[in-house]
Amino acid sequence: MRLPPLNALRAFEAAARHGGYIDAADELHVTRGAISRHVKTLEEHLGVTLFRRASRGVELTRAGRDLLPALTKAFKVIEEGAARVTDRSELRVICPPALSVRWLLPSLPEFRAAHPDVRIKLTTDFHGDHAFDGTDYDISIGCANPSNQRPSDIRVEPVAPYTLVPACSPGLLESARIRTPEDLVGVNLIREDYPGSDWPDWLKHFRMDHLDLEQGDVFPNFDLAIRAAIMGTGVIMGDLFLCREEFEKGILVQPFPGMSCESSWGWYCVLYPAALLDNPSAVLFLDWVNEIAARDRQAVLTNPPYA
Amino acid sequence: MRLPPLNALRAFEAAARHGGYIDAADELHVTRGAISRHVKTLEEHLGVTLFRRASRGVELTRAGRDLLPALTKAFKVIEEGAARVTDRSELRVICPPALSVRWLLPSLPEFRAAHPDVRIKLTTDFHGDHAFDGTDYDISIGCANPSNQRPSDIRVEPVAPYTLVPACSPGLLESARIRTPEDLVGVNLIREDYPGSDWPDWLKHFRMDHLDLEQGDVFPNFDLAIRAAIMGTGVIMGDLFLCREEFEKGILVQPFPGMSCESSWGWYCVLYPAALLDNPSAVLFLDWVNEIAARDRQAVLTNPPYA
DNA sequence: TAGGATGGATCAGAAAAAATCATCCTTGGT
DNA sequence: ACCAAGGATGATTTTTTCTGATCCATCCTA
Missing domain, CATH: 3.40.190.10 (Periplasmic binding protein-like II)
Incomplete structure (x- = not known):
């Protein structure tokens, strides 16, 4: 069975939920006529009467009553799915295993304690220089060749030499x-x-x-x-x-x-899309990363080779 | 958060499920271009990249991967809801309590045995002459005044005098x-x-x-x-x-x-929309009801008043 | 018991969305 | 190097959807 017209479903759902076309029209920012039409379309598609046209307003038929909860649920699932995907409130950071476990992770609690409201979601995995485009993660920490050609909106900041x-x-x-x-x-x-x-x-x-x-x-x-x-x-x-x-x-x-x-892989670097600088939480994190990078890098660069 | 454009969601869902626009276009009976546009619209609405445009075809981003299952589920819920509501394979019969318990119900097993493939869903409750319009139930058995005005597509057949x-x-x-x-x-x-x-x-x-x-x-x-x-x-x-x-x-x-x-309520009657006669199962049931009605009615009409 | 208010249905026209067609672009395979 | 695959895109057409005005039935109130 083919999916009914989706916009008609949404109109019906709103109408059924509100128990009338006017409030539904209001919710969807359209006129009553539009809702009326949508409901009719849907009824014709399904071959089932969804509203009993009563003297004053409409009243759900059994079919309509049966259909409503399914639609309400479906739209809720969609809304939540979209909201989750859209949610940019947590910083998604990816960092390869050794670097993560030996450098970033030990210091991370310090940052989290200082900024409990900034939520960092750390993924410890490889992500390769080439792959980073800011879609799957906000920040990629790993080996990168700063001289490599890269889209201009991707920033690369060195952490330490490899x-x-x-x-x-x-x-x-x-x-x-x-x-x-x-x-x-x-x-x-x-x-x-x-x-x-x-x-x-x-x-x-x-x-x-x-x-x-x-x-x-x-x-x-x-x-x-x-x-x-x-x-x-x-x-x-x-x-x-x-x-x-x-x-x-x-x-x-x-x-x-x-x-x-x-290494031919280049330095350890932080990569992020330039637009990320609009996000104050991200800036806090990036600043902090730079700070501990400078500290630890300094230790490497100034100390004599260990024998 | 407002619901994203639903048709774009459907296009994306198909594309993501098939792992490409061409098969999705095929499924939805449109061209690749249409799918491409829909996906773009959705991405713009969400402000999130859903597909990474690879050399050969597209590849879901993390956001796309996260979104897909929610959509697939939502569409499944809608489809099942619509299917359930559309399902006219069982005859929905409503009959008031006394008539149901004292007349219809005792004979019903006989019909069910004779026609096991006809599924009768009996609701024992009041339904009033006035209310019946064939939307909530296929057949209403109860008191009705055959002389009452009624939409011409509703048939009324007498069962027995009240x-x-x-x-x-x-x-x-x-x-x-x-x-x-x-x-x-x-x-x-x-x-x-x-x-x-x-x-x-x-x-x-x-x-x-x-x-x-x-x-x-x-x-x-x-x-x-x-x-x-x-x-x-x-x-x-x-x-x-x-x-x-x-x-x-x-x-x-x-x-x-x-x-x-x-009684001023009129006779016991069977009411149904004329269109129901297109349904062979319904005709079987109606014929059978007429049969037992004639039998039991006869007994009432011919017997002398009991003293 | 008339008159206003409520709530839906409907029509023609306007606006918006979607689909198409043709073409372009990138890339991978031979 | 060339072709095929697969997506992107621009201009145009088709389809859908919305609107605004109007209609209609009914309820409520005076």
């Missing part, structure tokens, strides 16, 4: 006698199971392309890879920003101090 | 020494709690208007009043058709044989 540097536990450094990059041959080179390019980037930069990566252990994300490295499992291609704490504590060390390079 | 005749138990007849209508003074005149006119009609016909009805016991319906009379509680204004069995069994008797008159 500095590739091999890392392993002090124990492994000793036991495997890793002194020069050549010593990596035969060592377990840990990597993420993600089409990233951290090892390839570094190996290419230092012309070590002959090293075989396929032998290394694979972990579903960078965070787990780091934990494996801490336990002395192997050598990871770390990052000064994300592994800062481990380097400071000395539970991870750099076998080749100074031998670092930037 | 013949008013006082009745009581043989015991009461003796103990209260009821011989002439004048003996009713001071007797418990049982009546229904319904704006009927059985006693008034009879009293007026035999010029006994001076009898006081207010003293008599009141019962919520005629059936219960009859039971009370059988128990010797008082005198009811009975009816030859509905009390036939009691008269035959002798558990009710007529104090004044021959003193009967027709």
